[in-house]
Amino acid sequence: MEKLKIGITQGSINGTGYDLILTVFEDPVSLELCHPVIYGDKDKAIQQRKTLNLATNFITINSTDEVQDGRLSLLSCTGSEKKALEDLQANNIDALVITPQESPFPCPAGTTEILINEDIHMALVPKVDKDTIEKFSQTLVRDFDYQHPRIAILSNETPKEETAEKICEEKHMHVYGPYAIKEFLEQEKYMFFDGIITSDRQKATEAFGALVYEYGIRFFAGTDHIITSPFQVNTTSLNHAMYIATDIFRNRKAYDAEHEHPLPKLFHDKREDKNSNNQVE
Secondary structure (H helix, E strand, O other), X not given: OOOEEEEEEOOOOOOXXXXXXXXXXXXXXXXXXXXXXXXXXXXXXXXXXXXXXXXXXXXXXXXXXXOOXXXXXXXXXXXXXXXXXXXXXXXXOOXXXXXXXXXXXXXXXXXXXXXXXXXXXXXXXXXXXXXXXXXXXXXXXXXXXXXXXEEEEEOOOOOOHHHHHHHHHHHOOEEEEEEOHHHHHHOOHHHHOOEEEEOOHHHHHHHHHHHOOOOOEEXXXXXXXXXXXXXXXXXXXXXXXXXXXXXXXXXXXXXXXXXXXXXXOOOOOHHHXXXXXXXXX
C-alpha cells in the first residue's frame, strides 16, 4: 500500500512540539506508516534533539518531492502552519497534523471541528439544524466508513421537533435527541451512537476532555483537505492524529471510487413517491 505524505507542524517555537515529534519518530517503526514531513525550524529541531538526548535522525528538504522512504524529513521554513497549509492545498502533501500549541489551533474557515477518541465522534457546530446534521452524517459515511450512522443531538438550543423527523424521512438517516450533555456523557449513552452533534462548544469540549482515556483528536471536516490535531499534548495522541488522517484519506478514496459509477436502481422506493407528492402544490 502506497505511503502517504503527512505534514506535521512544529507548533509553538518554545512549546513541546519537537519534544513530541522527535520522541515519536525516534522509533523507526513510526516511519512505516507514512512519509512524515516536519514544517519548522531546523536549528530549533537540532537544539531540542540535543536537549532531549534523542537519537532521532532527519533529513532537510526544500520541497516535498525530496522525501525519502524510511526517513523523517524536515522542510525548514518560517510560519510553519502557513507553509504547511499551502502545501496541503496544493496537494504536495496528503494530510496535515497540527502539533498542539499553547492554545488550540483555530478551526479553519469553512470547516467543522470534530472531537474524536476511541468511542466518540462529536461535531461542534454553530447551530444544530438540518444542514449541519446532514453534512455531519455524510462525513461519518465518507470519512469514517459508517454505513447508516446513528446520530445523537446534544444542544441547549433544541431544534424544532419536525426537523429530525423530516431528515430521517427524506434522507433515511437515524437522528435522535436532543439530550442533555452532562447526563448523556456521564451515563455513557454515546456508546449507542456513531456520532454526536452539539452547538455548545465549551461544555462539550470540557466534557470530552474528561472522557479522554487513551487519546483525543481534533479533526477539521468539511473540505477536501485532511487536517487533524492532537487534543492532548502527548505522543499517543500525536500518533493517533496521524493514524486517523491516514484512515480518512483511504476511506475517502475507497468511497469516491465506489460511488464514481453507481449502478442503476434495481427496485423502486415508494418513499420517494411520497416525498414527491408532498412537494406538489
